[in-house]
Amino acid sequence: MPRIAYFGPQGTFTEQAASAFAREDDELVPVETVPLAFAAVRSGATDFCCVPVENSVEGAVPATMDALVRDEPLVAVAEHVLPVHFSVLVRPGTAEIRTVASHPHALAQVREWLAAHLPDATPIATTSTAAAAVAVLNGDFDAAVSAPVAVTHYPLSEYATEVADVRDARTRFLLLRRPGALPEPTGADRTSVVVTTPNRVGVLAELLTELALRGINLTGLESRPTKGKLGEYRFYIDLEGHVAEPQVGDALAALHRHSREIRFLGSYPKADHEPAPMSNAEFTAATDWVDGVRKGERG
Numbered sequence: 001m002p003r004i005a006y007f008g009p010q011g012t013f014t015e016q017a018a019s020a021f022a023r024e025d026d027e028l029v030p031v032e033t034v035p036l037a038f039a040a041v042r043s044g045a046t047d048f049c050c051v052p053v054e055n056s057v058e059g060a061v062p063a064t065m066d067a068l069v070r071d072e073p074l075v076a077v078a079e080h081v082l083p084v085h086f087s088v089l090v091r092p093g094t095a096e097i098r099t100v101a102s103h104p105h106a107l108a109q110v111r112e113w114l115a116a117h118l119p120d121a122t123p124i125a126t127t128s129t130a131a132a133a134v135a136v137l138n139g140d141f142d143a144a145v146s147a148p149v150a151v152t153h154y155p156l157s158e159y160a161t162e163v164a165d166v167r168d169a170r171t172r173f174l175l176l177r178r179p180g181a182l183p184e185p186t187g188a189d190r191t192s193v194v195v196t197t198p199n200r201v202g203v204l205a206e207l208l209t210e211l212a213l214r215g216i217n218l219t220g221l222e223s224r225p226t227k228g229k230l231g232e233y234r235f236y237i238d239l240e241g242h243v244a245e246p247q248v249g250d251a252l253a254a255l256h257r258h259s260r261e262i263r264f265l266g267s268y269p270k271a272d273h274e275p276a277p278m279s280n281a282e283f284t285a286a287t288d289w290v291d292g293v294r295k296g297e298r299g
């Protein structure tokens with residue numbers, strides 16, 4: 001029975017994403033933090049982990065970015081995108097709200113709402129939106145900014161619902177496991193890699209040119225410090241296509257040539273299922289022609 005560790009506890013957005021990934025017999029295992037979700041897979045305690053990776057309002061989730069490059073590699077095999085708006089939960093009968101707790105990514109997405117509706121409440125960071133709900137239940141804080149589903153797990157009341165500074169906000173989640181057979185290409189895939197480049201003029205432009213030359217669409221570019229020297233960065237690159245496709249494989253080989261370090265983070269079907277705008281046919285015809293020339297079969 002496959003086990004999926006997810007960034008919990010029960011009632012997080014990540015639990016909803018994990019349920020969307022899960023098949024009938026899969027067991028969902030809540031853990032307290034993103035690094036613990038990765039550790040569960042690396043230790044063999046679970047087969048997969050489900051973590052948030054990026055939000056359309058607040059951007060990349062730093063804990064996930066860091067866990068992706070640390071220790072033994074894990075690769076993404078699927079992604080899921082959820083609409084994100086929040087419920088503000090309180091203990092039944094709460095008269096005054098002086099503290100409001102949540103995950104920092106969630107607090108950042110309701111900053112304006114809090115300023116307008118709870119200007120005197122102090123925002124407090126918790127490990128997750130559901131951990132905030134648990135803390136409110138325990139009497140530690142007055143209100144939690146939580147996933148709407150949290151109210152089905154914890155006996156709290158809804159002080160407000162549909163809370164969000166930006167309508168139609170979305171968060172993307174990944175399902176990761178230890179490297180193994182890759183998901184089959186579907187024609188609508190995403191490939192993720194992280195590269196560390198030598199510190200020289202134009203190196204990032206060279207990386208991006210390798211993609212552009214092959215007609216590969218970039219869907220994400222994020223930089224994070226290497227945590228070594230000041231000014232040294234890693235680049236997280238998301239692109240459309242699957243490593244099994246000739247031009248994507250060729251582009252990754254080119255990125256490898258330009259990089260000091262490169263880590264493959266997976267090729268997996270895109271949640272929107274929109275076909276990647278590139279032509280494998282032209283690329284395959286070109287490599288076939290070179291093969292023919294090498295074999296002395298073509299002029």
Ligand SMILES: O=C(O)C(=O)C[C@]1(C(=O)O)C=C[C@@H](O)C=C1
Pocket residue numbers: 007011012013014015052055061084103105106127128129130147171
């Ligand atoms: O705490 C949760 O409920 C999460 O799943 C984490 C998380 C995040 O890290 O971005 C997920 C989606 C929302 O954007 C807010 C918080």
